[in-house]
Amino acid sequence: MTDTQQQTESFFVPLNKLDRDPKNVRKTYSKEGVAEMAATIRADGYRLLQNIIVRKGEKRGRFFVTAGERRRAALLLLADAGEISKDYPVECKERSEAEATEISIIENMQREAMHPVDEYEAYRVMAESGKSVEDIAARFGTTETMVRKRMALGRVSPVLLDLYRQEEMTFQQLSAFTVSDDHERQVEVWNSLPSWNCDHRAIRSALQGEAVKATDKRMKFIGGLDAYETAGGAIKRDLFDEQNGGYALDVALVEKLVADRLEAEAETVRAEGWKWVEVVPIIPNEAHYMHRVYPSDVPLTEEEQAEEERLEEENDDLVAQIEAGEADDEAEPRIEAIQARLAVLSTSQEAYTPEDIAKAGCYVTMDHYGNVEIERGLVRPDDEVEEEAEDGDESAGGDADETDEGGATVTPQPEERPEPTFKMPAPLVQELTAHKTAAIRAELAHNPDVALAAVVHAMLVNLFGSYGGTDYTSLEVTAKSERIETIIADPAACLGIVAMDELKENYGHTIPGKPSDLLEWCLEQPTSTLLDLLAYAAAKSINAVQHPHYERKSQRAHAERLAQALKIDMTQWYAPTGENYFGRISKAGIKQAVTEAVGEDLALGILGMEKAKAVEFAERKIAGTGWLPAPVRIALTAEQERERMVEASGDDDGVCPFDIDDKPVTDSATFPEAAE
Known part of the structure; x- marks a missing residue:
């Protein structure tokens, strides 16, 4: 047999004469994969759709399997089960030993999984011919769950399936459309969602028609229910709502109106000439690590200066009239108008330079209160590299040949080389700056006023995103x-977040806008101001969050002790409601909460209620009792626990009948958190 015939003609080899090829680059096969392959072979009448590639073995009559080891293992599995004989004839093709490794690599690497839509169409053809899901799974060697998932794609519009084939959407996005059978609505939702907010969650939410409350931040952002209704949106109103609120039923329209407003805001910002302006759902994390450009002071014109002086004089006169009781009814409105105009004149004294605008950009988004948020002056790393390269090109240019008046080329004479300059060795620079660092440390340790200012400065440059991080401080102190x-479902309703945002806004109006000016400003402040800022920075860095896969026990214990020292009353900061708690736990958890809050008698019928009724009942009964879920409670100190136990025991001598150590007592009560 010639080599060509050897490579093209097939022949049969008994299964028990085939061995694993040591030159096969793939050494590991999963049991599940072998079982799936056995299922496909069984379903096709124990035939192989693709011949096994072999080479001669070391013993006469035996062959190594160069390509097709998983098929050989599947046949051996069938033979062990008694479904085929040990010497079952296997159709093979032979290749030389020299080609073995190369063929094995090609076999294992140059393979592409079947496209999900192609799988769906293949399954659909079999289903239409009368095959059950179980039969299809057995035929293709896959699971019934996978077949059902692929068959679910039949609910998706062909228009969207084509977009997925063209790689214009992800499989996660495509899968989100399976919650609806309305192809027209699916296409409408896809076309209405903005490119920056069309992930699977947004798609599923729009298709499921989850009503949007009138108090939702998106509704505030677009101008309320009236603006939504004017755009043609349907509304469901609550006749018993004294606020005359309601729900927007068309989620896709709400998202479209939000996107339109953000795009309009972005167009206004683009008109300022920035290199890039991007609309985003939230400010991305990378923005906090970008360098920034800042506005420069621009002096007022002579006319503006004259206006500012005139308004300040008028404002002082009106204030004096009010204090003397001589002002009329127009005085206070006039003062407000003057203050507004003075604020405009004040803000107009800062502006970005054209050079900075040409290299920087802006993010436009909606904050968690439903207001427009614009981050200006961000410089992407690529733009910084590009600018440095341009500067290098300009400085690298040499003297070009010039021409005289007659057109002849004149080569410039080289200038005299300057004398070599001294360059200090890098290790010596490192050592000398270490001496300087040691001296600064020693002096700072004896000057608490400057140390306080430096620590406050170091913490603020980390917490105020516009400052760009640790580039502006030598202290290795970070906050x-x-x-x-992003963790809290409705951050605008969280009293703690609102309070911290108000503080940040107040301090934002006080501290300078440029990070280069911040240290000087801190050094000029009285101790009381620095201590207030230090408290704010320390508070902002507190983290008592328990994550699903990282409990952070030691850190949370530390936060618990701080809460005890602060004597926090959590009922002033959080109250469980149907929306933020009871609607998100099981009825067993609701029963346990009601039992603890108002007694077991009132909780007896909860398990027999509908979930919505149980949620409403719990919210009504627990309101005002001071009951809190365990993760929100502040643990009692040892002293508080002693007092509680003495009071509970009725022992008047003040001696606790139990031996309690001095450690804080942690409330270990837990509640079933899984929602039904």
Whole structure:
């Protein structure tokens, strides 16, 4: 047989004469994969759709399997089960030993999984011919769950399936459309969602028609229910709602109106000439690590200066009239108008330079209160590299040949080389700056006023995102702050977040806008101001969050002790409601909560109620009792626990009947948190 015939003609080899090829680059096969392959072979009448590639073995009559080891293992599995004989004839093709490794690599690497839509169509053809899900799974060697998932794609519009084939959407996005059978609505939702907010969650939410409350931040952002209704949106109103609120039923329309407003805001910002302006759902994390450009002071014109002086004089006169009781009814409104105009004149004294605008950009988004948020002056790393390269090109240009008046080329004479300059060795620079560092440390340790200013400065440059991080401080003191706004379902309703945002806004109006000015400002402040800022920075860095896969027990214990020292009353900061708690736990958890809050008698019928009724009942009964879920409670100190136990025992001599150590007592009560 010639080599060509050897490579093209097939022949049969008994199964028990085939061995694993040591030159096969793939050494591991999962049991599940072998079982799936056996299922496909069984379903096709124990035939192989693709021949096994072999080479001669070391013993006469035996062959190594160069390509097709999983098929050989599947046949051996069938033979062990008694479904085929040990010497079952296997159709093979032979290749030389020299080609073995190369063929094995090609076999294992140059393979592409079947496209999900192609799988769906293949399954659909079999289903239409009368095959059950179990039969299809057995035929293709896959699970019934996978077949059902692929068959679910039949609910998706062909228009969207084509978009997925063209790689214009992800499989996660495509899968989200299976919650609806309305192809027209699916296409409408896809076209209405903005490119920056069309992930699977947004798609599923729009298709499921989850009503949007009138108090939702998106409704505030677009102008309320009236603006939504004017755009043609349907509304469901609550006749018993004294606020005359309601729900927007068309989620896709709400999202479209939000996107339109953000795009309009972005167009206004683009008109300022920035290199890039991007609309985003939230400010991305990378923005906090970008360098920034800042506005420069621009002096007022002579006309503006004259206006400012005139308004300040008028404002002082009106204030004096009010204090003397001589002002009329127009005085206070006039003062407000003057203050507004003075604020405009004040803000107009800062502006970005054209050079900075040409290299920087802006993010436009909606904050968690439903207001427009614009981050200006961000410089992407690529733009910084590009600018440095341009500067290098300009400085690298040499003297070009010039021409005289007659057109002849004149080569410039080289200038005299300057004398070599001294460059200090890098290790020596490192050592000398270490001496300087040691001296600064020693002096700072004896000057608590400057140390306080430096620590406050170092913490602020980390917490105020516009400052760009640790580039502006030599202290290796950092203050990190986890974005808990992304964890809380409704951050605008969280009293703690609102309070911290108000503080940040107040301090934002006080501290300078440029990070280069911040240290000087801190050094000029009285101790009381620095201590207030230090408290704010320390508070912002607190993290008592328990994550699903990282409990952070030691850190949370530390936060618990701080809460005890602060004597926090959590009922002033959080109250369980149907929306933020009871609607998100099981009825067993609701029963346990009601039992603890108002007694077991009132909780007896909860398990027999509908979930919505149980939620409403719990919210009504627990309101005002001071009951809190265990994760929100502040643990009692040892002293508080002693007092509680003495009071409970009725022992008048003040001696606690139990031996309690001095450690804080942690409330270990837990509640079933799994929602039904």
